Amino acid sequence: MSINPLFTALFRVGTLRRLILSKAEMLLARRLRVFGVPLLSVEKQLFYRVRPAGRLTGRWRVPGDKSISHRSIMLGAIAEGITEVSGFLEGEDSLATLRAFRDLGVAIEGPQAGEVRIQGVGLRGLRAAKAALDLGNSGTSMRLLTGLLAGQGFASTLIGDASLSRRPMRRVTEPLARMGARIGTSEQGTAPLCLAPAERLEGIDYAMPVPSAQVKSCLLLAGLYAEGRTCVEEPAPTRDHTERMLEAFGKTVERRGNRVCVRGGGGLRACRIEIPADISSAAFFLVGASIAEGSDLTLEHVGINPTRIGVINILRAMGADIEVLNSRQAGGEPVGDLRVRSAPLRGIPIPADQVPLAIDEFPALFIAAACAEGETLLRGAEELRVKESDRIQVMAEGLQRLGIEAEPLPDGIRIRGGSLGAGAVQSHGDHRIAMAFAMGALGAGGAVEIADCANVNTSFPGFVGLARGAGLNIEEQWA
Numbered sequence: 001m002s003i004n005p006l007f008t009a010l011f012r013v014g015t016l017r018r019l020i021l022s023k024a025e026m027l028l029a030r031r032l033r034v035f036g037v038p039l040l041s042v043e044k045q046l047f048y049r050v051r052p053a054g055r056l057t058g059r060w061r062v063p064g065d066k067s068i069s070h071r072s073i074m075l076g077a078i079a080e081g082i083t084e085v086s087g088f089l090e091g092e093d094s095l096a097t098l099r100a101f102r103d104l105g106v107a108i109e110g111p112q113a114g115e116v117r118i119q120g121v122g123l124r125g126l127r128a129a130k131a132a133l134d135l136g137n138s139g140t141s142m143r144l145l146t147g148l149l150a151g152q153g154f155a156s157t158l159i160g161d162a163s164l165s166r167r168p169m170r171r172v173t174e175p176l177a178r179m180g181a182r183i184g185t186s187e188q189g190t191a192p193l194c195l196a197p198a199e200r201l202e203g204i205d206y207a208m209p210v211p212s213a214q215v216k217s218c219l220l221l222a223g224l225y226a227e228g229r230t231c232v233e234e235p236a237p238t239r240d241h242t243e244r245m246l247e248a249f250g251k252t253v254e255r256r257g258n259r260v261c262v263r264g265g266g267g268l269r270a271c272r273i274e275i276p277a278d279i280s281s282a283a284f285f286l287v288g289a290s291i292a293e294g295s296d297l298t299l300e301h302v303g304i305n306p307t308r309i310g311v312i313n314i315l316r317a318m319g320a321d322i323e324v325l326n327s328r329q330a331g332g333e334p335v336g337d338l339r340v341r342s343a344p345l346r347g348i349p350i351p352a353d354q355v356p357l358a359i360d361e362f363p364a365l366f367i368a369a370a371c372a373e374g375e376t377l378l379r380g381a382e383e384l385r386v387k388e389s390d391r392i393q394v395m396a397e398g399l400q401r402l403g404i405e406a407e408p409l410p411d412g413i414r415i416r417g418g419s420l421g422a423g424a425v426q427s428h429g430d431h432r433i434a435m436a437f438a439m440g441a442l443g444a445g446g447a448v449e450i451a452d453c454a455n456v457n458t459s460f461p462g463f464v465g466l467a468r469g470a471g472l473n474i475e476e477q478w479a
């Protein structure tokens with residue numbers, strides 16, 4: 001909400017202090033203009049209204065993998081030669097990365113129907129951007145770019161939206177500082193991030209305190225510009241798309257157990273990248289089809305990298321009927337078609353080793369837990385509190401509003417399965433919360449209204465159309 005400064009001034013001097021705006025007065029204030037500027041402007045919000053009737057059927061392909069899309073632009077930009085990408089996710093997050101590299105002087109054609117052509121400028125060919133790089137809602141763009149830009153000979157400033165500006169960045173700026181980078185943050189260790197031109201980076205050996213593919217990838221990208229070897233040790237396996245893609249670009253990556261190392265210098269060779277459909281987007285349909293009786297749905301060409309399949313493992317342990325068909329390799333990543341049929345689910349203690357492998361899928365998995373018989377307990381997942389929203393708190397509140405017993409814990413949640421009722425929930429602008437509750441309506445006794453859904457476009461453009469085609473009774477409304 002933004003308020004005309006004149007209105008604020010009048011309010012401050014007391015002229016309007018006693019005035020309490022009723023709904024009608026708010027409407028009037030929105031229409032009135034002072035010197036052409038609306039007296040009060042309230043931004044519109046996107047709501048989903050989902051009715052419970054329906055089952056999910058058909059064969060569908062969800063959009064391209066977000067993590068791999070980001071990396072294809074980043075590595076394509078600093079490679080020698082032309083990188084051609086297919087299956088690129090045309091969502092706001094990966095587009096923020098694409099725009100950032102254009103601002104850094106890279107010629108990029110597309111995206112058009114998922115095709116992108118990047119004219120690589122080589123490891124040392126990026127140029128200073130004229131303004132701050134705005135990465136919107138995208139944590140992956142900000143953390144990986146910080147690593148990639150930390151070793152450049154020019155300064156950069158990275159900014160993001162309100163949610164991204166609250167997310168912790170010391171997890172990348174501290175190890176980068178040990179490599180010799182100079183990066184300013186807010187007092188809370190958040191964006192804006194101000195990167196000074198680097199004189200020289202030095203490789204480090206870093207044991208990550210929390211499993212994070214973003215931190216690992218950030219340091220490996222910085223390592224390309226550092227002297228000597230940069231090694232990262234992870235406490236548990238996390239997605240390895242950066243390692244796989246560096247190899248596809250001809251870079252040697254040493255991987256032994258939970259350690260991964262790269263050497264600075266040497267160039268990357270452009271290549272073709274085929275991006276599979278995003279398992280994190282498929283997850284909503286895996287849950288929706290599991291809970292909506294009579295469903296039989298196939299999701300085509302989904303990335304099933306072993307570091308991403310926690311959602312399949314957890315749902316199967318809950319009793320879900322998911323088959324992986326036609327497993328194959330595409331662009332250095334394993335893919336398959338996922339066939340899911342509805343099945344009764346039961347609550348489980350979620351195995352600790354699956355947490356990093358399903359880190360983005362918990363909003364959807366909590367919906368599965370709410371529709372399962374018995375209790376589901378998640379621990380060791382404090383990271384969920386610092387995602388696009390505090391996903392433990394926001395999901396617990398939403399589930400409670402729909403009549404489910406959900407107890408937030410510092411590092412997880414306890415959910416007792418029951419019957420979801422009708423009601424209105426808040427997504428707090430978190431794309432995955434919005435889509436999870438939309439699927440929840442398939443198991444609910446009445447309509448579910450979800451507020452603040454515009455950010456679904458960050459990861460899943462076309463979600464509403466695809467979900468409707470598959471059988472979800474969903475309507476959108478701006479209000």
Ligand code: S3P
Pocket residue numbers: 066067068140211212213214215217238239359360383
């Ligand atoms: C991502 C890694 C994960 C994930 C995020 C994408 C990536 O974050 O939650 O959506 O592309 O590397 P963390 O590494 O912080 O767990």
